Amino acid sequence: MSDQTVPVLSLRRIAKHYVSGESVVRALDGVSLDIMPGELVGVVGPSGSGKSTMLLIAGLLETPTEGEVFVSGRLVSSPDANLDELRDFRRRNIGFVFQKANLLPFLTAAENVAIALEIDDVPARAALAYATELLEDVDLSHRIHNLPARLSGGEQQRVAVARALANDPTLLLADEPTAALDAVRGRQVIEQFRAIARAREAAVVVVTHDQRALEMFDRIIELVDGKLASIRTPGALEGQVI
Amino acid sequence: MDAGDTSKGIAVNLSFKDIQYRFARFLLTVAGVGFLVTASVGMVGLYRGIIADALLVIDTIGADLWVVQGDRQGPFSEGSAVPLDLDARVESLGNVYNVRRFRQFSYQFLHNGKQSRAAITTLDYPKDNGSWLNLVYGRSIGAAHFEVVADVSSGLHVGETIHMGKDEYRVVGLTAGMVDASGDAMMFITLNDALAISSQRTSEEILLARNAAQAGNQNSGASSSAGRISAVLVSLDAATDPGTVRDAMMNWGDVNVLTQADQSDLLLNQRLWRLRLQILAFTAVLLVVMAIIISLIIYTMTIEKLHQIAMLKLIGARNALIVSMIAQQAAMIGVGGFAFGLLLSNLIFPYFPRRIVMTPEDLGLLFAAVCIVSAGSSLFGISRALSVKAQEVLS
Numbered sequence: 001m002s003d004q005t006v007p008v009l010s011l012r013r014i015a016k017h018y019v020s021g022e023s024v025v026r027a028l029d030g031v032s033l034d035i036m037p038g039e040l041v042g043v044v045g046p047s048g049s050g051k052s053t054m055l056l057i058a059g060l061l062e063t064p065t066e067g068e069v070f071v072s073g074r075l076v077s078s079p080d081a082n083l084d085e086l087r088d089f090r091r092r093n094i095g096f097v098f099q100k101a102n103l104l105p106f107l108t109a110a111e112n113v114a115i116a117l118e119i120d121d122v123p124a125r126a127a128l129a130y131a132t133e134l135l136e137d138v139d140l141s142h143r144i145h146n147l148p149a150r151l152s153g154g155e156q157q158r159v160a161v162a163r164a165l166a167n168d169p170t171l172l173l174a175d176e177p178t179a180a181l182d183a184v185r186g187r188q189v190i191e192q193f194r195a196i197a198r199a200r201e202a203a204v205v206v207v208t209h210d211q212r213a214l215e216m217f218d219r220i221i222e223l224v225d226g227k228l229a230s231i232r233t234p235g236a237l238e239g240q241v242i
Numbered sequence: 243m244d245a246g247d248t249s250k251g252i253a254v255n256l257s258f259k260d261i262q263y264r265f266a267r268f269l270l271t272v273a274g275v276g277f278l279v280t281a282s283v284g285m286v287g288l289y290r291g292i293i294a295d296a297l298l299v300i301d302t303i304g305a306d307l308w309v310v311q312g313d314r315q316g317p318f319s320e321g322s323a324v325p326l327d328l329d330a331r332v333e334s335l336g337n338v339y340n341v342r343r344f345r346q347f348s349y350q351f352l353h354n355g356k357q358s359r360a361a362i363t364t365l366d367y368p369k370d371n372g373s374w375l376n377l378v379y380g381r382s383i384g385a386a387h388f389e390v391v392a393d394v395s396s397g398l399h400v401g402e403t404i405h406m407g408k409d410e411y412r413v414v415g416l417t418a419g420m421v422d423a424s425g426d427a428m429m430f431i432t433l434n435d436a437l438a439i440s441s442q443r444t445s446e447e448i449l450l451a452r453n454a455a456q457a458g459n460q461n462s463g464a465s466s467s468a469g470r471i472s473a474v475l476v477s478l479d480a481a482t483d484p485g486t487v488r489d490a491m492m493n494w495g496d497v498n499v500l501t502q503a504d505q506s507d508l509l510l511n512q513r514l515w516r517l518r519l520q521i522l523a524f525t526a527v528l529l530v531v532m533a534i535i536i537s538l539i540i541y542t543m544t545i546e547k548l549h550q551i552a553m554l555k556l557i558g559a560r561n562a563l564i565v566s567m568i569a570q571q572a573a574m575i576g577v578g579g580f581a582f583g584l585l586l587s588n589l590i591f592p593y594f595p596r597r598i599v600m601t602p603e604d605l606g607l608l609f610a611a612v613c614i615v616s617a618g619s620s621l622f623g624i625s626r627a628l629s630v631k632a633q634e635v636l637s
Contacts, residue, residue: 052636061556061633091558102553102635104256106263115256116557124255147263163557175636 006073007034008170008203009058014067016053016226027053028064029226037170037201040194040216042208045223051207052175054223058205059094059173060086072170091120095164099176101156103148109135109159110144116166127166134162138192154185161192165200172196174206183212190216256563257570260547271539272578275612278532279583282608284591285525287598289518294599296423296514299346299363300505302374305475306484308344308500309491315500317346317472318423319508324497326437329366329474335490340477342366343433347440348426351406353397360396360429361422362406362439364471367432372415375430380415386432391415396427406431407439423514425596433471441469529611536579536612537619540572544623548630555632568623576616580609 016028028050035041043051056062057069060077069077071093076086103112113131118124135144138158148156157177164172174193178186190206190213197204206217214220215234222230261268300318308317309324309332316322329341345364350357365372365383372382372391380400383389390411392398402413411431420428431439478487488499500508510518551564584605591598 056633056636061631087555087558087560096556098636102549102556104550104553106256106260111259115554119554119557119559119563167558 006037007070008037008039008072009033009035009205010070010073011054011058012068012070014054014057014064014069016050016057016062017065026226028057028223030067031223031226031228032067033221033228033231035171035203035205037203038197039218040190040197040204040206042206042214042217042220043223044208044214044220045229049223050226051223053226055173055175055205055207058171059096060090091116092167093169093171095167095169095172097157097160097164097172097174097177099179101148101153101160103156103159103163105148108145108147109140109151109155109162112148112159113163113166116163120167131162131166134165135159137165138162154181154188157181157185157189158192161189161196165196168200170202172202172204174204176207176209178208178210178213186210186213187216256567257574260567261571261574268575271543271575272582275536275539275575275579276582276586278528278535279580279608279612280586280590282525282528282532283583283587283600283605284594284598285521285528286604286608287587287591287600288596289521289525290599290601290604291597292423292514292517292521293510295421295425295597296509297506298420299422299428300502300509302376303344303475304374304477305342306478306502307476307488307491308502308505309474309476310472310498310500312496312498314498315508315512316498317344318505319513322472323470324472324474326469326471328471328497331494332474332476332491335487337479337482337487338476339479340369342370342475343471343473344475345433345436345440345472346422347436348424349406349429349439351404353404358396359426360392361424361426362436363422363428363430364433364436365430367434372430375415376417376420377415378418380413382415383430383432384414387435388412389414389431391417391430393417393420393427393429395421396429407435407442409435409438411435419597421597423509437469437471533611533615536576536615537622540575540616540619541623541626543571543575544568544620544627548627549635551627552630552632552635555630556635561628564627565624568627569617569620572616572620572623576612580612 011031011033014028014031015026018025018027031050031054043054045051053062057064057077060069060083063077063079063081063083065079067078068075076089104115107115110128110131113134114124114127117127117130132144135141138161140155140158140162143151143155148159151159172193178189181189193204193206194216196202217234220232220234221228309328310316310322311324314320314322326343329343332338333341343364343366347362349360349362351360352358367383367386375382375391377391378394380391382391388409388411390404390413392413394416398404398413398416400413400416403410404413417428422428476487478484484501488501491497491499554564587598587600591600
């Protein structure tokens, strides 16, 4: 059970600048936010607004140019952080889901989930047993032994969700997870995230362009030109301008 | 189980499952590498085969010294003709154990309606009954005339009769792997029969020779070499210094005396020098091509997996897992390709027209080369794979 008062993810004055020739591209510019346990947060904004960059920094896949990243109250990343040394922390605390499921084509659904556990030194048999449970949780008990090529897009995405949950992460980051799915399947995936956030008290951050899904989030964060433009709840007519 | 062991276990699992998933492709890759290995084994084996064929008579006939025409390096490197009775002169020397007269020449004969080619090689019967032949069917020469022992590559069979010169010869035995430096099957007959065949002349030749004799010209080229032999082979008593006997014969002035080592050197470094160099050059080119293609196959295989490698890194895979996975697949392709190439070589090379000699040393070196190429190319792949960032899974 996580501490309900400590944010799972805290970004403090995060900036990411890319130097291109003589010009500097400010992908993120002083973003600060907190995401609490059990919270499902949507991140929206036009292309190039810095959504994916924020996700990469929050997921410890990129270091910020400025600012600090805290996970469950622990300072884990800053401009001088060594990402290779954060590999084990990332594996145990953060799960990822992307637009494409990115499943290994030669492993079955269960093996694709189990591999995340085996990499964490869980014995193969135990890993496979837990992977089966996770797949049952996402209603794929009938697809456990199927290769990805035999699964629909929605089913593949649910396997990716199960894989992201394998190490029981406190933070789940999803980048456009519904973009390749139809409305019904997309809604099912967001509902799955909602259930995960509640049942596991995990923070789930979903970058999305899908306007139909916005009402399902607890909060919606809008980025524009690398800056936090607003944080609002789905029912509110006007966002809280930062 | 420690983390390293777990990584190895997963890597083996991933490597095998990946191969299993694309099994047909893996088989084709292994077959491709295997064919390259086969071609390399063939080129190296052809080189060895040509040397072995060329040295066959020299190495097996059991002569310590070859007495040939004066100032000549015969009979293999250049022509040589010595008198028929030279053997008596040699036999009169001390420490000589055995003396045989030798002649070898190419001959075309009709077999099953087709012209066939053979290297007629003489046995100085009854001194030499062909005990040094690699006989696989029938028997050796047992009569002074009209019997022949042929190599199986001639296509002849025991009991068959062939027409040579003016006579019919019966095949009484078959040898295996006995061909001359050109790859022509050897046919062994008695020296007297060989002289009869080589001295056969047309009526016009006889007429011309008779006219020349009447005109006082005794050096008619057509008949001068027909009654001569190429060399006299000398076997010495045990513990005899070949140099002493050689010096004694060289003092006669009309002969040259070559040791077995001299003959080998003449064949390999003079007569076959260009051919050997050419085959070696082709072999080197083929080995380079093999190395490049195997490298490309393994490197491309790794590049195709970069997205999966990025995904594995994203879910926290250690570098050891990535390295093991690539190295194992490279090893399976290398070892599998070599095994397939070796199997194919053993299946098809016995049917090739020239002998392909596969020595354990050459195969060992080739295997080492394949391993080094596989390891080297997998190192390139590994260095590329390790430079992949986990976020590339988004690309």
